[in-house]
Amino acid sequence: xxxxxxxxxxxxxxxxxxxxxxxxxxxxxxxxxxxxxxxxxxxxxxxxxxxxxxxxxxxxxxxxxxxxxxxxxxxxxxxxxxxxxxxxxxxxxxxxxxxxxxxxxxxxxxxxxxxxxxxxxxxxxxxxxxxxxxxxxxxxxxxxxxxxxx
Numbered sequence: 001x002x003x004x005x006x007x008x009x010x011x012x013x014x015x016x017x018x019x020x021x022x023x024x025x026x027x028x029x030x031x032x033x034x035x036x037x038x039x040x041x042x043x044x045x046x047x048x049x050x051x052x053x054x055x056x057x058x059x060x061x062x063x064x065x066x067x068x069x070x071x072x073x074x075x076x077x078x079x080x081x082x083x084x085x086x087x088x089x090x091x092x093x094x095x096x097x098x099x100x101x102x103x104x105x106x107x108x109x110x111x112x113x114x115x116x117x118x119x120x121x122x123x124x125x126x127x128x129x130x131x132x133x134x135x136x137x138x139x140x141x142x143x144x145x146x147x148x149x150x
Contacts (some may be wrong), residue, residue, distance in 0.1 A: 001079065004038050004046040009063060012071045012132030018141055024096065026032055048076065055099045076089035083145055089132065092125035099132060107131055 002022040005013045013025040024043065026034050031052055038045050038058035045060040049055055053056070053062035061078055065071050090099055102124040109114060111131055119133040 001071055001081070002041060002043045002044040004041070004045050005048055006034065006045070006052065008048045009071070011068050012046065012063070012075070014093045015068065016075070017091045017093045018039065018088060020084065020090045021093070022096065044079070055095055059067075069144065069148050074146070086141075087139065088141070089134070092113075092127060092130060094130060095125055095127035097125050098129040102131070105148055 002024075003016055004024040004026050004091055005016075007029075010025060012114065013023050016023040022043075024037070024041075026035070026037070031039045032054065034045065035057055037043070044059055045052065048063050048082065051063065053060050061075065063071050063074060065074060072100075078146050091097065092099060100123060102122050104116070104120070104122055107124070110129075111119075111122070111133070114131060115135070119135075121134065123132045124130070125132075
């Protein structure tokens with residue numbers, strides 16, 4: 001499942017990437033280009049913009065809530081999406097590119113020394129070069145997802 005989100009949903013875009021979904025964050029004002037990109041790439045449009053949500057063509061979900069947790073809940077419920085831990089943290093939250101495993105010895109000096117010493121697995125974004133590891137944020141994300149599921 002792939003998404004394209006309009007500019008008012010930046011935090012939601014980041015969270016969908018954390019959950020492992022291919023998510024484009026569309027910051028432009030060009031409604032026509034948004035619709036074309038959604039159709040061409042078979043993406044579901046998520047928006048808070050009432051005008052866009054009335055368009056026909058691609059699947060469009062009008063996000064009602066301002067609160068991030070409620071936004072996530074709405075998307076997951078409307079699309080019948082269940083959490084899949086194996087899919088989580090597999091995309092760069094900045095670039096949306098799938099992360100690749102990188103050998104620990106290749107990132108020495110590129111992460112804090114404590115992280116290098118205490119973590120075993122590292123992943124890299126081939127787009128921006130950002131390095132990821134399983135830090136405390138994984139537990140924080142799982143806690144928020146449990147709150148949403150209730």
